[in-house]
Amino acid sequence: MDGNLNALTTVFTEFYYWVTVVFMFLIHVGFCMYEVGASRHRNHMHTLMKNIMIIPLVTVTFFFFGWWIYWSFPNFPFFGGLNHDAGAANLPWSENMGTNLSDRITGVFWAAFLLFSWTAASIVSGAVIERIRSSALWVHAVMIGSVFWIIDAAWGWHAEGWMVKYLGYHDAYASGVIHAIAGGYALGVIMVLGPRLGKFAADGTPRDIPPHNPWMLTIGIFLIYSGFWGFYAACNIPAISPEGIGGLLTGETWTATNIYLAPTSLSAITFNFLMSLSGGLMAAYVVSKGDAFWTFSGGLAGIITASAGNDLYHPIQAMLVGAVGVVIVYKLHYWVERTFKIDDAVGAVAVHGYSGIVGLIIAGFLLWGAPSSPYEGYAAVNPVGQTIGAVIMFFVLGFLPAFVISKMQAAAGVLRIPVEVELQGLDYAEHHAYEDAKAEIIAADKAALNGGGVPAE
């Protein structure tokens, strides 16, 4: 860190990402609360544990190979080989991946991406509650969190990614690279996993399985909103000079940029985050006739739909895009549920997957012709590139691998819990032990109160 300005910029950037990481932790807290609130009493602890253990499993695998994939795969395998130079510094045995006084940024940058990985895995976790084996879900968590989402990030969320270069793919706040892929992945798993017992009547009519605790659900989704705000900041480079970018920009004006190093500002994304949240909430309230679950989830879907272009949209555009997305997503969710008998317990496929697809395509039209990158020779943003991008995210890297892996797990009999256990609840053994222990201590205390025994100590 030679020179005061360089030192200050490095330390500021280091601290900036560190703060976003802490904010983004709230996303995971929110997902946990949401899942537990949506699950029934007899499955609470397993539901919680299933999501919590995503944290260590995705973290260690993202350290071992996920982070290396991001730096090595921008053009691999279709438009070049692995980028060994960039990848080498991010291998788990590299000196950069540790306490190193000549590298003050890799750890926090790694962590910012890692928190996105947790989110991708956690989205899938919600859709499969109350009937998947934890061991099966944790394999999926590693696959989406440390392999598939980070491949899509290398391709479409990297300044040198081939999708950006050749398709003009633009996805500033991850409509596709996190949400469409996670929604597609969740759909792939639940298509094989099947619905919860009782979800569909004998004639195929879907039944509502109401959340056990709507308040927990509400607080959960508010925490997700808060963490999502941090996520937006984490998607930006906070301050960089045109010289630092090294592209077509002229002059000496420093700027914040999106992940592609194209200029935006924290002000712009703050406007657009809040306006798309509002558009989503308002449209969801109307379309769902005030249903609490859909209204709150609609806020999230609104942000996700507008996220692809929220670095450049006008706030009113962000609001309208969020609103339009929510209406499409709501209708699509029930159509898919009725037609294909899909049980998406928390609406993850709709809120994340369909919103992501719709958001990418809308951005292709609204930002048509805008530069996708500050570098020369890149395709401009366009609807065809965005649509192809949406297909890659949702189907190719999301749905397809999830479906294949789930089929293998189902064939081996290790995907779904036995029907007897589903009925009695995953927590039955723990409940049993808890109730027995409770009964014993209450009996001992009562005996002591009546002078007939020794008090519990």
Added chain:
Amino acid sequence: MSTIGYDSWAVDLAEVGAVYPFQGSEGLMVVLGVIFWIGWHRIQFVREGAHLEKAKEMGDKEKISALLEKY
């Protein structure tokens, strides 16, 4: 002699890189880490399978009924 390669901070920081203990053994650390990770999956997978097999026979109709009512 120091495990981190420095036994004094009388240094120019511009010349300092990695400062974690046992530099040079990163490959071994990765191998140990991967064994720990894969081993964890293996242990959890076996335990969960055994638990679910046992749990299939565990249910008491009356207690399950009470749990279903509890929602």
